[in-house]
Amino acid sequence: MTYCVGLLLNEGLVFASDTRTNAGVDQVAIVPKMHIFEVKNKRVIVILTAGxxxxxxxxxNALKANTLKKGKTKHINNVSSMFDVAALVGEEMRLAYERDAKHLKSQNxxxxxxxxxxxxxxxEKPRLFNVYAAGNFIETCxxxxxxxxxxxxxxxxxxDRVVKHDSKMMDVVKCLLVSFDSTIRSNISVAxxxxxxxxxxxxxxxxNKKRITDNDPYFIQLRQEWSAGLKxxxxxxxxxxWF
Amino acid sequence: MTYCVGLLLNEGLVFASDTRTNAGVDQVAIVPKMHIFEVKNKRVIVILTAGxxxxxxxxxNALKANTLKKGKTKHINNVSSMFDVAALVGEEMRLAYERDAKHLKSQNxxxxxxxxxxxxxxxEKPRLFNVYAAGNFIETCxxxxxxxxxxxxxxxxxxDRVVKHDSKMMDVVKCLLVSFDSTIRSNISVAxxxxxxxxxxxxxxxxNKKRITDNDPYFIQLRQEWSAGLKxxxxxxxxxxWF
Structure with missing residues (x-):
């Protein structure tokens, strides 16, 4: 499984993803689920994946390859809005469906x-979308x-208790780490x-990106203080x- | 949906269940999911249901009806162990499957x-079992x-953070109410x-049983203090x- 969160705040965007992937319990590995498309001083696009x-x-892979294809008129590095970017992601999802779905179904x-x-x-302002397996998508508000x-x-x-659109970015980072800690404690498919x-x-x-390991001193301290504080x-x- | 919890502690058993049932979002109603079978001074058996x-x-209904049938040799009010009770629940689940599953499947x-x-x-000591749709079951430890x-x-x-086998019963009740509060806040199918x-x-x-409403003064106070304490x-x- 996976756990990823994306947030759109007044100050900008926050993205967080775990790195565990598993096929059953026998095959557990570390795989990044965060992908960055950047055109210096022009656009930054971040993709988080689950499933x-x-x-x-x-x-x-297709989204990346398309940016390099000669003659490819529309790709993630040149379309003019984040809505168009979400549509491109949706299109690739649909192409993957057409190619793979029947073969997957034959294996249940x-x-x-x-x-x-x-x-x-x-x-444009920063925007954030959620693209479903059917290639359709919704936007935050x-x-x-x-x-x-x-x-x-x-x-x-x-x-739900802490985050608002106008929350401070570093408070949200702290909240996400607590959210990941709760998930990781209760579910071994996230790590x-x-x-x-x-x-x-x-x-x-x-x-502004960082890989936070289990041994990160701040993450260790946060987990300990949160746990002690809750208790x-x-x-x-x-x-x-009552009785 | 539903949310039910059962716990086996040194002091005894704790059971809690919500009362919301829904078919889609159009049909939402209050239905109890806790059922008690008691033979005075001899046995107390509690059933919580989901799905x-x-x-x-x-x-x-079948478990109740069986206790009234003349000549029914084994039923929930006379078998000699909780293991046998779980087996009876499993048997009724299998009979329901045989009767209903194909008809349900025809409606997807x-x-x-x-x-x-x-x-x-x-x-016997108190015991607690989880009976699956296939009629098989597991026991707490x-x-x-x-x-x-x-x-x-x-x-x-x-x-996961608070409850142990030797936790005090009323601490566990408090923990369950916090657990229900978190669930109810994030999911409208539980209430x-x-x-x-x-x-x-x-x-x-x-x-020792009680129905706790949204207006219960203790539950209101607990929710407020927990929320304020967390914040x-x-x-x-x-x-x-970091940045």
Whole structure:
């Protein structure tokens, strides 16, 4: 499985993805699920993937290959809006479906893939989309400024409690790390290292990125303090006197 | 959907279930998912159900009807161990499958049901089982003293952090209410009132039960204090200085 989150804030975009992939429990490996398309000072586009790894890798591969093809009129590095970028991702998802779905079905495997794509193209504000396996997609709004894909449920409550469209970017990073910690504790199909990317509005740069390992001193401290803090709050709550 | 939890502690058993049922979003109703079989001073058996309501209601109905049938040699009120009780629940699940599964399949509906069954029969310690749709079942152990069924993921992290086999019963009740609160906030298919039952070891009585509504003063206070406490701990955590 996988856990990825993308958020659109007033300050810009935050992306985080785990790196565990597994086929059953026998085949567990580290694979990055974050892919960056950047044209210096013009556009930064970030893709996070969940679902069948062969499908999502083939989609990302096609998106990359298209940028290099001579005569390819429309690709991720030249279309003029993030909406068009999401449409390109959707198109590649549909091509993958046409090519793979019947073969997967013959092995009783569902065509299962979801892709978050966000970023900023000069002339537009930053935008964030969620592209489904059918190639259709939705966009965030101020009321719901984030998307999760993969193993989303364990880490959702803390995001729901804390994150707003106007939250400070580094508070959101802290919240995401708590969200990943909750998920990783309860589900072995999600694991560190966590890939993190902060895109600051109008920066047109992807330089603020970091791979956070289990041994990262900040992540260790955060996990310990959060766990101790939760237990302290929990212990401080009065028990009911019902029985 | 549904959210139910059963726990086996040193002090006894704790059961909690929500009461929301829905067929799509158009048909939402309150239905209890907790069923009690009691033979005074001899046995208390509690059943929590998740999944297709028609299936689980038919299983519970058959278990009840069997206790009244003349000449029925084995039923939930007379078998001599909780293991045998779980086997009876499994048998009824299999009979429901044989009767219903093909008809459900013709409407593209999966045969989907899970049942927790726990309690104490005189001569035995309290025991707790999880019966699957296939009629097979597993039992708790001190290392993993609880089962969840239904929408389990939102509320799992707090249970994983707090509950042990030797936790105090009222601490566990408090933890379950926090777990239900997290689930209810993030998923509209789970909702109060919550049915709660505490079975104290060797009591052979089901008297400690309560229906907790959204307006319950303790539940309101717990939710407010937990939310405020979480936010305080979260705010107190240092932000990373990575970028």
């Amino acid at each position: 069948n790894l062969a499908i999502t890798q083939s989609v990302v 495997i569902e065509f299962n893939a979801t892709i978050l794509v966000g970023g900023q193209i000069k002339g 101020p009321e719901t400024p984030y998307f999760q894909i993969g193993e989303t449920k364990y880490g959702k409550p803390i995001i 560190a290292p966590i890939d993190l990317l902060l895109y600051k509005i109008n920066s047109f740069s992807s330089k 302290k709050v929990f212990t401080g709550l009065k028990n009911p006197n | 297709n309501l028609a299936i689980t209601q038919s299983v519970v 509906i999966e045969f989907n049901a899970t049942i927790l069954v726990g309690g104490q029969i005189k001569g 001190p290392e993993t003293p609880y089962f969840q069924i239904g929408e389990t993921k939102y509320g799992k992290p707090i249970i 109060a009132p919550i049915d709660l039952l505490l079975y104290k070891i060797n009591s052979f009585s089901s008297k 305080k701990v979260f705010t107190g955590l240092k932000n990373p200085n």
